[in-house]
Amino acid sequence: MADTFSFDVVSNFDQQELVNVIDQIRREVTQRYDLKDSGTTLEVEKETINVVANSEMTLQSIEQLLLQKAIKRNLSLKIFDFQPFEMIGGNRVKQQINLRKGLSQELSKKLSKELRDSIKKITVNIQGDSLRVTGKNKDDLQQAINLLKKQDLEVPLQFENYR
Structure with a gap:
């Protein structure tokens, strides 16, 4: 399964x-x-x-x-x-x-493209002012979180609903 x-x-x-x-x-x-x-x-x-x-x-x-x-x-x-x-x-x-609250549309697109280019086995969906990252392997999701944490962005990022 x-x-x-x-x-x-x-x-x-x-x-x-x-x-x-x-x-x-x-x-x-x-x-x-x-x-x-x-x-x-x-x-x-x-x-x-x-x-x-x-x-x-x-x-x-x-x-x-x-x-x-x-x-x-x-x-x-x-x-x-x-x-x-x-x-x-x-x-x-x-x-x-x-x-500052929420991810702007431009920032969401940039982060989504960067994640998809770096980690091939995940999918990234823009949902309003947040991103949903899904994958079959938890290690890929951890890699995505680490990649995002290394970014120097103008807004703080939090990671929620990890399932």
Whole structure:
């Protein structure tokens, strides 16, 4: 009996961990001497984080805090796409941080082609913003995972539903 094995390649992050990071930063903004009276606000939306502060230097401090707290909570730094800051009224600055989630169509095609060219015994299907890799041999799937882990991509990859 020829069983087939599969796994999914996705790019995702734990939304609750991100909320915890933002809560820690908000607490630190109210307690730290250099940030206490800065009037800094952080708003989390589904795909963005908006930071409003009184100076570019404060924005840089918030960015460093965000990166430090994310590392401690095992969030990949690749999920953050920092946009240039912009001046808004009242000598304040605003920065939007986009959150990367899912594989783009171009990246999915590139990874799919690379896997199929390198490992002949597997099939790769694009399913929305993820990839499904199937094969008859678990060793081929392990080889595919190792090949993907060696890639230096702009998004973090996770491997789910290994069966």
